[in-house]
Amino acid sequence: MLRVGLTGGIGAGKSTVAARLAEHGAVVIDADKIAREVVEPGTEGLAALAGAFGTDVLTAEGALDRPALAAKAFADEASRQRLNGILHPLIGVRTVELMAAAAPEAIVVHDVPLLVEGGMSANYHLVLVVDAPVEVRVRRLVETRGMPEADARARIAAQATEEQRRTAADVWLDNGGTPDLVQAEVDRLWADRLVPYEANIRLRRPRAPMSPKLSPYDEEWPAQAERVLARIRAAVGERVLRADHIGSTSVPGLPAKDIVDLQLTVSTLDEADAFADTLSDAGFPRAEGEWWDEPQDGSAGHWPKRFHFGGDPGRMVNLHVRSRETPAWRLALLFAAWLRANPAERDAYAEVKRKLAEDHAADGTVEAYAQEKQDWVDAAFRRAEAWAAATGWTP
Ligand SMILES: CC(C)(COP(=O)(O)OP(=O)(O)OC[C@H]1O[C@@H](n2cnc3c(N)ncnc32)[C@H](O)[C@@H]1O)[C@@H](O)C(=O)NCCC(=O)NCCS
Numbered sequence: 001m002l003r004v005g006l007t008g009g010i011g012a013g014k015s016t017v018a019a020r021l022a023e024h025g026a027v028v029i030d031a032d033k034i035a036r037e038v039v040e041p042g043t044e045g046l047a048a049l050a051g052a053f054g055t056d057v058l059t060a061e062g063a064l065d066r067p068a069l070a071a072k073a074f075a076d077e078a079s080r081q082r083l084n085g086i087l088h089p090l091i092g093v094r095t096v097e098l099m100a101a102a103a104p105e106a107i108v109v110h111d112v113p114l115l116v117e118g119g120m121s122a123n124y125h126l127v128l129v130v131d132a133p134v135e136v137r138v139r140r141l142v143e144t145r146g147m148p149e150a151d152a153r154a155r156i157a158a159q160a161t162e163e164q165r166r167t168a169a170d171v172w173l174d175n176g177g178t179p180d181l182v183q184a185e186v187d188r189l190w191a192d193r194l195v196p197y198e199a200n201i202r203l204r205r206p207r208a209p210m211s212p213k214l215s216p217y218d219e220e221w222p223a224q225a226e227r228v229l230a231r232i233r234a235a236v237g238e239r240v241l242r243a244d245h246i247g248s249t250s251v252p253g254l255p256a257k258d259i260v261d262l263q264l265t266v267s268t269l270d271e272a273d274a275f276a277d278t279l280s281d282a283g284f285p286r287a288e289g290e291w292w293d294e295p296q297d298g299s300a301g302h303w304p305k306r307f308h309f310g311g312d313p314g315r316m317v318n319l320h321v322r323s324r325e326t327p328a329w330r331l332a333l334l335f336a337a338w339l340r341a342n343p344a345e346r347d348a349y350a351e352v353k354r355k356l357a358e359d360h361a362a363d364g365t366v367e368a369y370a371q372e373k374q375d376w377v378d379a380a381f382r383r384a385e386a387w388a389a390a391t392g393w394t395p
């Protein structure tokens, strides 16, 4: 199952995007709809609301008077929190039931307005944010839904900021234009990313080999790594000693292959084997076969590890699971920390990588230059160790 979180500010167009995803075959779980179910006449939720906000939030027939509750709930932050405290646990229980009922091969889209506010991002394989400029949203709510302007603005003020949503977004869907524009974007997203992502996880499918092409340093890499690490921590929790962004994409200013390297440090590889399926289901299929590191400092040795691929075709990830029993985990952290702290070494390394990539482009082989790169790296590790000793660096 692929769990996709869909969010956006009020009036941005979540429902429009959710409807398109449903047409493609997604199972949509709509939080606003569940929020209505749990306050239907006769429910525990409705009784709790009347108790907290008074019987004037009920209609003459005993149903919820939504505008009356909205007027009270969005008047001040304490009231809104009281409302959330009553309804969110009830909504949560029903959501878990619906998720559990979805088929194993389903692409489940959870349409939830308060995903960012609720800190829920790490529970999904992918987070989509729909956005439109505030004034456009207010106009849509007033003109097409007849919402009073002050009500629309009060809800916008009670929700996450654009910046908070950007931090959470794996995919940013701009719905400032006509609906067909965002729908075309959703069509591409479905075919190019969601469908293959789901299959990669279910079939434990490895990614095609990477092109060695170098990309210029991308300012987004650390934030992308952080989102992926948050997901991994949510899935495997205390079973890893630490989870880090390593490799070239973790060194600001360094060109790199557009692939985010992450490292999980575990006490023994038995631990890694025990959570391999959990990690695979969380979006990181385990790679078959034996994997190991050669000592990066040129000394003799053979250090077994486990290897998982990121299943998301839109964000390539290599996940190295290393045991604290071998030195490789520390060396990976050391090398990146040393490059970050020493721009001249970083630039020298960039040059080495550039020549290697050129070699590749020229005749498709890396023979000629690979040895030179290895010699540079071996010597670099000696300089990095000297730097660690001099500065007192520890992982
Ligand atoms: C206060 C209520 C009765 C007002 O009903 P109304 O029909 O006017 O709005 P509706 O439920 O269709 O929600 C429309 C939009 O308002 C915004 N909104 C709703 N509740 C909240 C909230 N607690 N905080 C911030 N924004 C909210 C969301 O963007 C939502 O999509 C209703 O919104 C409600 O019960 N809210 C509490 C439940 C909740 O938090 N729902 C959000 C998703 S879990």
Ligand SMILES: Nc1ncnc2c1ncn2[C@@H]1O[C@H](COP(=O)(O)OP(=O)(O)OP(=O)(O)O)[C@@H](O)[C@H]1O
Pocket: 008, 009, 010, 011, 012, 013, 014, 015, 016, 017, 032, 113, 140, 141, 144, 145, 175, 176, 177, 178, 179, 180, 182
């Ligand atoms: N691109 C668009 N151009 C014009 N109107 C739009 C566009 N997208 C959505 N709308 C209209 O704007 C309103 C809000 O859109 P929609 O219901 O999809 O937003 P939402 O984010 O789900 O809102 P809510 O948070 O209230 O659930 C609707 O009336 C919808 O028909």
